[in-house]
Amino acid sequence: MLQAHGTTSALCSGRQARPALPARRPRAGSVQVHATVAADKVDGRAVRRSLNKTGRYVRKPNKDPKSNELMEEHGVGYSSTGLVAQMREQDNLWQQGDVTVKLAKAYGYCWGVERAVRMAYEARNAFPEKRVHITNEIIHNPEVNQRLRELDINIFEDSAKGKDYASIKEGDVVIFPAFGATVQEMELFRDKNVEMVDTTCPWVAKVWNSVDIYGRKQFTSIIHGKYSHEETVATASFADKYIIIRDLEESNYVCEYILKGGDKEEFLTKFKKAVSKGFDPEKDLQRVGLANQTTMLKGETQEMGKMFERTMLSKYGPAALGEHFMLMDTICDATQERQDALYEITDDPSIDMMIVIGGFNSSNTSHLQEIAEHKGITSFWVDSAARIDVAGNKLLHKTGWGELKETTNWLCDGPLTIGITSGASTPDRAIEEVLDKVFRIKDPSFAGVAPKECAVVGVPEEEEEE
Incomplete structure (x- = not known):
C-alpha cells in the first residue's frame, strides 16, 4: 500500500512562488529489464516483417461493436454521455454550484x-x-x-x-x-x-523505424528517455548501438565527453544500465542520431538536439556535420498537445488550482504535474478518485518529483475555479469520478450529473506501415 511521506494542509490561494524542487532522485531500474535490452542484436525490421x-x-x-459496448460499460473508452462528453460540447467548461471547472483543450486518452x-x-x-x-x-x-x-x-x-x-x-x-x-x-x-x-502505438513504431535507420547508417542512437521505462526498453531493442539519456544534465555530460574526452570508466559506470552491449564512448559517439521516448518533454528533446548538433558542428565542422549527426522527428503530437494545453490553462489568472489525473507510474502525467508546479500554481496529482476522502476533505497525491503526500482541507469554502487535465493513459471516466467527489465535498447534496447523449470522439484512419 502506498503511504504518504507527510501530511499538509492546503493553501487556499491558487498562485504561489515557484517551489524549490528537491534534487532529482537516483534512477531506479531493473537489472533484468536492462539485460533484456542488452541482449544480442536481432534484426528488428526482419522480425517485425516476419510476424505478418x-x-x-x-x-x-476491427471496430467490434460488442467490445465498444463493454468499454463504455466499464468506462475505459471515451465518454459519450457523462460529464466530460458534455463539457466537450460546452467549450470545456462546467459550472456546478460555486465550482467552475475548466478542462484543458487537450487532455486524457490519446x-x-x-x-x-x-x-x-x-x-x-x-x-x-x-x-x-x-x-x-x-x-x-x-x-x-x-x-x-x-x-x-x-x-x-x-x-x-x-x-x-x-x-x-x-x-x-x-x-x-x-x-x-x-x-x-x-x-x-x-x-x-x-x-x-x-x-x-504507431508513434512508438515511428521511433523504432528511426533508430533502425540510424543503425543501418552506422549511427549510434541517442534515446531521450528513462532506461527502465517499457517503451524505451522496446525502442533500444531495435537500435544497434545506443545510449539512453534522461535529461539535459546527462546530455551536457555526453556532449562534453565528445568534445573534450574524459574518464572512460567513469562514463561507462554512469551509464552502465543505459548503453548497448560493448558500448565504447570514444568510438560510438562519433556518429549519433537523436530519438526519444514519446512521453518526454518536447522542449527538452529539442534542446538536446540543438546541443548535439552544436557539439558535432564544433568538433567536425559544417561540411562534415551530416556525416556525424542525424535528427528525425519522433516527438509524439499527443504528448506535446497536452503539455501545450497545460501551459495555456495555467496562464489563465482565474484558475485557483489544478488537478492532474493519471497513473502514478505514467511518465507523461508526471511531466504535466511538473509543468503546473513550475508555473507556481497549486496542483494535485491523483491516479484515481479513490485518493479523495470526501468526508474528511483530504486527498493522497503525488508531486512532480515523486513524493507522495496527504493534504487536508484541500478544497476551501466559497467560489473556486479548478483547472483539470489528465495524462494520455487516463480515460474520461477517471476525470468524471474525480470531479464527482469534488462536487460532493463542496455540496453534500450533490446527486451527480445526468447522462446525455453527445457526439462521438473521432479517431484518425490508420495508414499502412511500410
Missing part, C-alpha cells in the same frame, strides 16, 4: 492509448475460449489494467527475477501493449506459435 507472414498476427483494431485498450477488449471477444496474456500493463492506468484482469486477461509484471513466459503455451493469445514489446519478445512469441495482437 505467420497468419497469427493482428496490429489494427488515440494510440484508446486504440490499445480497444484492441485488448477485441482480442478477449475474438478468442473467448483461449488464454489471453499481455506482456506488460496495456497502459499506465491502474483501473484500466484491473478491468482487463477481470476479463481473465493475465498481465505479466516485472519482478526481481524478470519475466517468465514459460506458462504461455502454443495456441494462447499474447497482446503487446501500447508501449510495445522488445524484438526478442516478438521473436519468442512468433516461434511459440501463439496468436499475437500488437497494440503498439
